[in-house]
Amino acid sequence: MSDSKDKGPDTRAIVRDGLWDNNVVLGQMLGMCPVMAVTSSATNGLGMGLATMVVLIVSNAMIASIRNWVSDTVRIPVFIALIAGLVTLVDICLNAWLHELYKVLGIYIALIVVNCAVLGRAEAFASRNTVAASALDGTAMGLGFTLALVVMGGIREILGAGTLFANAHILLGAHFAFLEMRVLPEAASTLFMILPPGGFLTLGLLIAARRRIQDGLEARAAASASTSAVLAN
Template sequence: MSEKTLWQVSADGLWNNNVVFAQMLGMCPTMALTSSATNGLGMGLATTAVLATSNALVASIRHWVSPHVRIPIFIVLIAGLVTLVDLTLNAFLHDLYKVLGLYIALIVANCAVLGRAEAFAQRSPVIASAVDGAAMGLGFTFALTLMGAIREVLGAGTLFANAHLLLGPHFAFLETRVIPGYGGYLMMILPPGGFLTLGLLIALRRFIEIKRVGSVAPETGHTLQCGA
């Protein structure tokens, strides 16, 4: 790593270059698995494990990999890690495994994972790459969990429902009935609710960035957006 500190790398992953809200990557699991906060948290943590580990592995072998074959090698490494995560979830968190289903295997095709290996890990030391992967993964987890929480509260009046079944008994404390007696608004846990929630959160992030960075770029008249 050259100019960036570990803090800057972490800030990029969590906010400035957030996988969902800034880079608009990983839309398949984002839209499909955020009908509840529990699903979003489980998918996000699984992806975080793959991102952090794959970044560290790519960084550790970057001096021995020919540039001509780096992409196939990176994909093989990522696929192997995803297989380990898939088998681990099936063995220890089988209920969550059944809910996430095919989307665990599709982590291999998540552009954010290969993108960080190509854009950051192959040019940076192991520790910085692991931090970058962990930060990107946690930013992804934050986005999925936040979307899932909003959709679940508005769609069913609950928060982290069935967390003890999907994530294990230690997560039972997360289960909350936010709106007692609320029948729920079905649209929010259906695909239209996912698109609506994502669009509003992206708009909110842009509004925050405009307030933080500045209002309007004078030479173009366009609003400034940091980290997009």
């Protein structure tokens, strides 16, 4: 086997890819079911994001460690079985230690199994890279997913209820109580934002904002490259 297959990609590129360039929600637009369903509050988004990140990290690392022993003809069923097992463990752990969060997230925990981002990273990255690089990729993708859910949930919660990270001490544990705050008076809240239409509106605006920022960064990079070429000549 060639050494190029075992050589991990650049660390900065992996982190940037997961957090920004190929952000699961805002870039690839994957996992839309939990994104729309659980982001009525930042607390729910944080819980769902962290659960998904755990699955991404562990599944990526495990798949990278067995990639040389799994035949190409059966790799997809093997990946799915492994991911399903991990999701079952996460589901059981949440039910045991974070039962209130488990009740809020409900079936969407089990649906991590069919989240295209998880299987996609297993096939596109973990099956071709080292364990360390794959674990980092899972961490970056999971963080990007979590940040998107928290930002989206935070916007909807602030505008819809006037609070931020409400009930964090109940859903995530007493040590998360410091996150809870009231941002707007209750009278200033807009119920529309925590209803499904508010979720679609918030997601659309976030995707548009990311694309606008990305276009600006690319234009600046192109201008900088052009200036450097002129100076070099």
